[in-house]
Amino acid sequence: MKNCAQLAALGMSLALIAAPVRAQPAPGFSAAGLYNLANAYARQGKPGMAVLNYERASLLSPDDPDIDVNLSYVRAAAHLPAPSRSTFDRMVRIASPVALSWIGIIGLLIVGASALAAKLASRRRWIHRLGMLFGISMLGLPAANGIALWPILHEGVVITAATPVRVSPVPMGDPLFELPEAETVKIAVEHEGFFLVETRAGRTGWVSRANLAPVVPRK
Amino acid sequence: MSKNRTQGGWLIVLAGVLLVSAAPATADEPLVYATIQPAQITLGESARFTITNLGDGAAAITMPVVSGLQFEIVAHTHQIELINGTTLPSSSIVVRVTPQMAGIFSIPGVTPKSPPVVLQVNPPPGSAGAPQPSSPAPKPLPILAGGSIPKGVHLTEDGSAYVRLGVPRREVYVGEIVPVEIEVGMRSGFVTQFNGPPKLAGDDFTLNNSLLREPERSEKMIDGQAFVLLTWHSAFSVVKPGSFPLSAEVPLKVKIRTQPQRESALDDKFGDPFWQNIFGPSVHKDINVDSPPQELKVLELPVEGRPADFHGAIGTFAIESDVSPVKADAGDPLTLTMRVVGSGNFDRVDSTMLDHVDQWKTYPPKSTFKANDLMGHKGEKVFEQPLVASKAGAQTLPALSFSYFDPNTRRYATVHSSPLSVTISPSLADSTLSAPQVAASAGSAVANKLADGLKPDHAADESFVSSLTPPYLQPRFLAIPSLLALAFAGGWAGVRRRSHPAERVFARNRMTSKMNQRLLTQMEAAARAGNPAVFFIAARAALQQSLAASWQLTPDEVTAAEVQARLSGDDDVQQVFALADESKYSGRDFRSTDFARWMHAVRQRLTAEQAR
Numbered sequence: 001m002k003n004c005a006q007l008a009a010l011g012m013s014l015a016l017i018a019a020p021v022r023a024q025p026a027p028g029f030s031a032a033g034l035y036n037l038a039n040a041y042a043r044q045g046k047p048g049m050a051v052l053n054y055e056r057a058s059l060l061s062p063d064d065p066d067i068d069v070n071l072s073y074v075r076a077a078a079h080l081p082a083p084s085r086s087t088f089d090r091m092v093r094i095a096s097p098v099a100l101s102w103i104g105i106i107g108l109l110i111v112g113a114s115a116l117a118a119k120l121a122s123r124r125r126w127i128h129r130l131g132m133l134f135g136i137s138m139l140g141l142p143a144a145n146g147i148a149l150w151p152i153l154h155e156g157v158v159i160t161a162a163t164p165v166r167v168s169p170v171p172m173g174d175p176l177f178e179l180p181e182a183e184t185v186k187i188a189v190e191h192e193g194f195f196l197v198e199t200r201a202g203r204t205g206w207v208s209r210a211n212l213a214p215v216v217p218r219k
Numbered sequence: 220m221s222k223n224r225t226q227g228g229w230l231i232v233l234a235g236v237l238l239v240s241a242a243p244a245t246a247d248e249p250l251v252y253a254t255i256q257p258a259q260i261t262l263g264e265s266a267r268f269t270i271t272n273l274g275d276g277a278a279a280i281t282m283p284v285v286s287g288l289q290f291e292i293v294a295h296t297h298q299i300e301l302i303n304g305t306t307l308p309s310s311s312i313v314v315r316v317t318p319q320m321a322g323i324f325s326i327p328g329v330t331p332k333s334p335p336v337v338l339q340v341n342p343p344p345g346s347a348g349a350p351q352p353s354s355p356a357p358k359p360l361p362i363l364a365g366g367s368i369p370k371g372v373h374l375t376e377d378g379s380a381y382v383r384l385g386v387p388r389r390e391v392y393v394g395e396i397v398p399v400e401i402e403v404g405m406r407s408g409f410v411t412q413f414n415g416p417p418k419l420a421g422d423d424f425t426l427n428n429s430l431l432r433e434p435e436r437s438e439k440m441i442d443g444q445a446f447v448l449l450t451w452h453s454a455f456s457v458v459k460p461g462s463f464p465l466s467a468e469v470p471l472k473v474k475i476r477t478q479p480q481r482e483s484a485l486d487d488k489f490g491d492p493f494w495q496n497i498f499g500p501s502v503h504k505d506i507n508v509d510s511p512p513q514e515l516k517v518l519e520l521p522v523e524g525r526p527a528d529f530h531g532a533i534g535t536f537a538i539e540s541d542v543s544p545v546k547a548d549a550g551d552p553l554t555l556t557m558r559v560v561g562s563g564n565f566d567r568v569d570s571t572m573l574d575h576v577d578q579w580k581t582y583p584p585k586s587t588f589k590a591n592d593l594m595g596h597k598g599e600k601v602f603e604q605p606l607v608a609s610k611a612g613a614q615t616l617p618a619l620s621f622s623y624f625d626p627n628t629r630r631y632a633t634v635h636s637s638p639l640s641v642t643i644s645p646s647l648a649d650s651t652l653s654a655p656q657v658a659a660s661a662g663s664a665v666a667n668k669l670a671d672g673l674k675p676d677h678a679a680d681e682s683f684v685s686s687l688t689p690p691y692l693q694p695r696f697l698a699i700p701s702l703l704a705l706a707f708a709g710g711w712a713g714v715r716r717r718s719h720p721a722e723r724v725f726a727r728n729r730m731t732s733k734m735n736q737r738l739l740t741q742m743e744a745a746a747r748a749g750n751p752a753v754f755f756i757a758a759r760a761a762l763q764q765s766l767a768a769s770w771q772l773t774p775d776e777v778t779a780a781e782v783q784a785r786l787s788g789d790d791d792v793q794q795v796f797a798l799a800d801e802s803k804y805s806g807r808d809f810r811s812t813d814f815a816r817w818m819h820a821v822r823q824r825l826t827a828e829q830a831r
Binding site for chain 1 (some may be wrong): 372426431505548549551552580582585605607609620648653654664672673674675676677678680681683684685686687688689690691694696699700703706707710711714715722765812
């Protein structure tokens with residue numbers, strides 16, 4: 001009975017902690033809003049901003065087929081290869097990162113409760129073990145999702161045409177090469193308003209912040 | 220009559236030869252000039268009229284025809300001079316001019332561009348019109364413009380050359396670039412070679428030698444003699460204050476006549492060194508020709524009133540600035556340009572332009588210089604500085620300034636440009652437009668073909684998130700699982716502490732039982748394999764585990780001596796410990812019945828210990 005009271009107090013504490021996380025300041029990001037914004041940019045003939053907002057919408061709603069269709073369509077129109085997703089990527093992105101985060105919390109609760117129950121009652125150990133296995137599986141979902149999303153979280157989209165890529169983070173000198181609009185690149189570091197990027201072909205250089213937008217906005 | 224006809228024929232032949240030779244004239248028009256020596260003679264004497272053609276091209280030379288004067292070609296000469304490393308060919312036609320009457324004759328130029336030459340023929344002494352000895356001698360008319368010796372020209376003793384140094388001011392400042400003009404006059408036929416470029420005498424001056432490559436070339440009559448003038452425009456600077464004598468010197472190789480003038484019959488006839496050089500014996504000699512020294516006062520720059528941004532520029536300057544483009548997005552680079560125009564030491568003209576401006580990222584400027592004269596004393600230095608605006612909105616770039624020292628006013632001066640206004644739009648990446656705003660900004664004229672293949676818009680939802688970063692990567696969210704894990708760990712530890720001692724004994728016995736089962740299995744395997752060493756070691760370990768649990772000891776503390784002390788009546792256990800030590804070294808053989816016996820004995824003991 002005493003243990004039950006402790007668990008109840010723990011639950012209340014968790015609810016208090018989670019409250020500020022759930023309280024979202026307006027305006028924020030929504031999958032539908034980003035998707036509609038991307039459509040608007042695409043209609044305006046700005047494939048870079050369109051691809052950027054499709055990628056952002058895909059982060060919040062990875063299972064939305066319209067986002068994938070429009071993203072592939074705009075990239076194809078910009079003469080860029082369509083994005084490809086691996087089986088692992090599709091599996092671990094079955095839900096939004098927000099939902100998976102709470103699934104992970106529930107999984108942790110199940111694991112902890114199973115461990116405590118196993119300690120308190122030595123009989124019916126298989127039930128405790130099953131509970132722990134289930135909880136660990138739920139914990140693994142956000143972990144796998146994080147592994148799949150990690151490269152995307154460090155990507156950026158070229159938002160201007162013929163973006164110059166320079167040898168150093170200064171707006172002087174001849175560019176090394178140019179990037180087409182809507183191209184997606186890997187961002188290594190940021191320095192003085194410039195991003196050090198790596199293209200799909202493995203070429204590296206510095207791009208001005210005015211020409212490139214990270215998929216996840218940086219403060 | 221016959222003589223006149225002969226002379227006329229010579230002239231016709233000469234004119235023909237000259238005209239034919241002029242036909243293949245190139246674009247480089249040769250310089251042709253004529254001199255007469257002496258310019259004043261008495262009737263009955265002759266004068267020498269020399270037509271000199273400088274350069275290897277041919278010019279259209281017209282032999283003059285003057286009523287009262289008789290022209291007779293007496294010689295053709297060709298010479299090649301080496302001047303400053305460049306060969307300079309020249310040819311001359313020497314014509315004897317014999318007047319037939321007294322008077323002042325004007326001989327027209329031999330080329331359309333040549334000036335006329337004047338010959339004054341005085342009547343013989345005693346005749347009417349002859350100049351009276353008591354009356355002052357009439358001043359000879361200037362032969363050509365500049366025929367007299369100009370100011371600042373000091374000929375060498377033999378009259379073959381001079382050097383003139385032209386400096387605009389007598390007071391300069393340390394570090395100031397002072398334009399200088401070095402003029403070398405060489406009498407034609409005397410100077411054969413330059414032994415080096417002109418230089419300033421003394422170590423106190425630094426002359427810009429890079430400007431001494433291509434001199435200007437001209438010809439001039441000086442004191443009735445033809446001189447070739449080479450003029451270098453350069454600049455010098457002084458590195459320390461004080462008063463210094465300033466002069467230029469030029470090393471030359473000249474021809475010097477070795478035969479006394481009176482011994483030359485030609486001198487008696489013509490009295491001209493040029494003629495002597497043609498026919499008289501001469502030697503080459505290296506000489507240094509100096510310009511008359513000038514006193515130059517070098518002043519230190521004043522410390523008082525020196526601006527903080529003064530970098531050593533001395534002269535007269537003005538600045539102007541502009542920025543391009545005037546409308547840009549935040550993050551786009553703009554170029555701020557500052558032009559410094561004027562005259563002075565442009566190598567010391569420097570500026571950091573805008574060093575720090577709020578809401579702007581500034582970069583070091585680059586500069587380029589475009590000279591408007593050969594010396595680089597006048598020109599325009601352009602500074603270009605990249606700027607990046609970090610904030611959107613109408614912004615003003617502050618005025619630029621440039622400080623210099625004006626040697627004319629002897630004061631420091633600071634000039635300013637006007638502030639510049641630019642309009643910075645929000646960057647696309649940072650824009651927070653909504654879809655309707657984007658659509659509205661596109662206007663009604665937008666008809667993008669992309670729109671045809673797009674899936675339609677979605678209905679707006681209310682599920683907003685503050686960040687696109689997954690919550691499980693946000694520190695604030697990660698506090699939840701961290702606190703949960705801590706709470707569970709604390710709960711688990713508390714439960715464990717309060718658990719019953721019987722449960723702990725039960726758990727320990729359970730663990731011992733598991734261990735013994737594993738060891739018994741190992742013993743059976745060793746018995747089947749006939750390996751007594753493994754068999755007895757496993758048997759001893761099983762007994763140690765079991766006895767340690769009963770005696771409240773650790774397994775390592777259960778030794779053969781401990782067993783002998785506590786189990787003196789149980790020979791089997793003592794023998795197992797002894798055989799475990801022996802089996803590794805004795806090599807004793809055991810049969811299967813032996814293994815079965817010992818297995819039985821160990822099992823019995825373990826069962827007995829577990830029953831306690």
